Amino acid sequence: MMFAERTLDFDRDGQGWPNREASRFVEAAGIRWHVQDIPGKGSGEPSLPVMLLIHGTGAATHSWRGLVPLLRDRFRLVAMDLPGHGFTQRPPTELYTMPGMARGVSAVLAKLDVKPVLAVGHSAGAAVALRMALDGLIAPRGVVSLAGALRPYGGDAARWLSPVAKLLFLNPFTPRLFAWRAGDPDSVARLIRNTGSTIDPAGVGNYRTLVNNPDHVAAALGMMANWDLQPLARDLPKLAVPLLLIAGRNDRTVKAEDNFVTRDLVPGARVEVLPNLGHLAHEEAPEVVAGLILRFAEETGVPETATTG
Numbered sequence: 034m035m036f037a038e039r040t041l042d043f044d045r046d047g048q049g050w051p052n053r054e055a056s057r058f059v060e061a062a063g064i065r066w067h068v069q070d071i072p073g074k075g076s077g078e079p080s081l082p083v084m085l086l087i088h089g090t091g092a093a094t095h096s097w098r099g100l101v102p103l104l105r106d107r108f109r110l111v112a113m114d115l116p117g118h119g120f121t122q123r124p125p126t127e128l129y130t131m132p133g134m135a136r137g138v139s140a141v142l143a144k145l146d147v148k149p150v151l152a153v154g155h156s157a158g159a160a161v162a163l164r165m166a167l168d169g170l171i172a173p174r175g176v177v178s179l180a181g182a183l184r185p186y187g188g189d190a191a192r193w194l195s196p197v198a199k200l201l202f203l204n205p206f207t208p209r210l211f212a213w214r215a216g217d218p219d220s221v222a223r224l225i226r227n228t229g230s231t232i233d234p235a236g237v238g239n240y241r242t243l244v245n246n247p248d249h250v251a252a253a254l255g256m257m258a259n260w261d262l263q264p265l266a267r268d269l270p271k272l273a274v275p276l277l278l279i280a281g282r283n284d285r286t287v288k289a290e291d292n293f294v295t296r297d298l299v300p301g302a303r304v305e306v307l308p309n310l311g312h313l314a315h316e317e318a319p320e321v322v323a324g325l326i327l328r329f330a331e332e333t334g335v336p337e338t339a340t341t342g
Contacts, residue, residue: 041246043067043120051098051239058120059113061140062128067120068141069094071101071110080339085149085171086112087138089156089182091253093119095239096155099319100326107327107337111149113141115158117252119243129255131265132168134161139170148172150335153326155179155315156287157256160265163276167268175275175333177326180287180312183269183295185262229283229311236316269298276302277329279322281310 047053055069073081084104088096093114101110116124116137127133138161142149152173154162159181165171221241225232243249276299280289289306296302305325307314315322 040248041120041242046242046246047120051095052101056094056120059141059144061144062124062137064116064122064124064128064137066116066122066137066141067094067114068145069097069110069112070145071105071112073105073107073109081107081109082150082335082337082339083147084108084110085138085142085152085162085173086110087152087154087158087161088112088115088118089154089158089180090256091118091240091244091249092155093239093243093249095119095236096313096316098236098239099316100323103319103323104326107330108151109147109339111142111145111147113138115161115252115256117255118249123248123252126255126259129252129259131160131164131260131262134256135164135168135170139165142171150174150339151177151326151330151333153177153179154181156182156312157260159183160262163269163272164265166274167265167272173274174335175277175329176272177277177279177329178292178295179279179315179322180281180284181278181292181295182287183262183265184291185266225313227285228313229281229285230313230317231311232313232316266298269295270300272299272302275329275333277325278302278304279314279325280304280306281312281314281317282306282308283311284314286312 052069052071055071057068059066059068086097094112097112104110114121116128128137149171150173152162152171159178160183162176166173166176221244222237225237278292278296280292282289292304296304307321310317
């Protein structure tokens with residue numbers, strides 16, 4: 034039985050990675066992070082305001098490839114691979130928890146000396162962005178949730194999912210087995226279709242690079258094993274900035290209806306449901322999603338240039 038090498042190497046595995054020219058590596062919170070700092074087409078003096086992009090479980094910076102060219106006229110874009118994901122170093126267990134991950138991303142921002150005016154998160158990344166805003170780690174004008182995984186699992190899943198994920202995470206053989214299975218050329222495409230989305234072949238190839246690596250798989254399992262959404266659900270009514278919830282009607286991972294439950298918890302929150310799109314709507318139809326984000330930026334009074342102080 035053949036297994037992938039344990040660690041992704043950017044020089045080897047990152048050839049052709051989307052927005053590779055903006056990639057750098059930053060030491061923060063005790064680990065080495067892969068960060069993409071995209072200055073924007075019209076950057077210079079005065080500088081553009083910063084938008085923070087946080088991907089979801091099992092993804093990496095490649096997931097923003099369609100949005101980047103549509104947003105960089107207005108924003109400096111900062112994205113990173115979350116702990117253990119993509120080309121970021123595998124972390125201690127603390128960084129797999131939601132508060133730990135929020136503090137880790139905050140440490141990266143401090144290292145870069147940037148203060149986002151908007152935070153955009155996909156799936157679990159939306160939960161991280163909201164945790165950061167609630168904890169005062171960022172002070173954005175607003176938060177955009179793309180297919181946000183913000184609600185605790187209900188019913189029987191709440192009783193068995195996390196314990197099972199913990200068992201899988203603690204078994205050192207499991208990530209290697211998952212990665213080996215991902216070597217099947219059709220398995221990654223099937224996995225993506227099961228989210229309700231259809232994306233381009235290049236995107237499928239990026240995901241194949243990731244899930245064929247045991248460290249990346251272990252990071253996704255580590256998040257599931259250590260994730261607790263109950264405190265976030267409890268604290269959401271305290272959110273003091275506007276929240277835009279973007280949902281795909283065909284999303285098989287996070288039901289579109291869940292976004293309305295979240296909306297009712299957060300004063301002033303708004304839901305936009307996109308027909309015929311799934312969990313990866315921002316990769317399927319980046320023009321549509323970028324339009325909603327830019328309109329939200331205008332509604333929340335994001336300045337054309339960065340402010341100081």
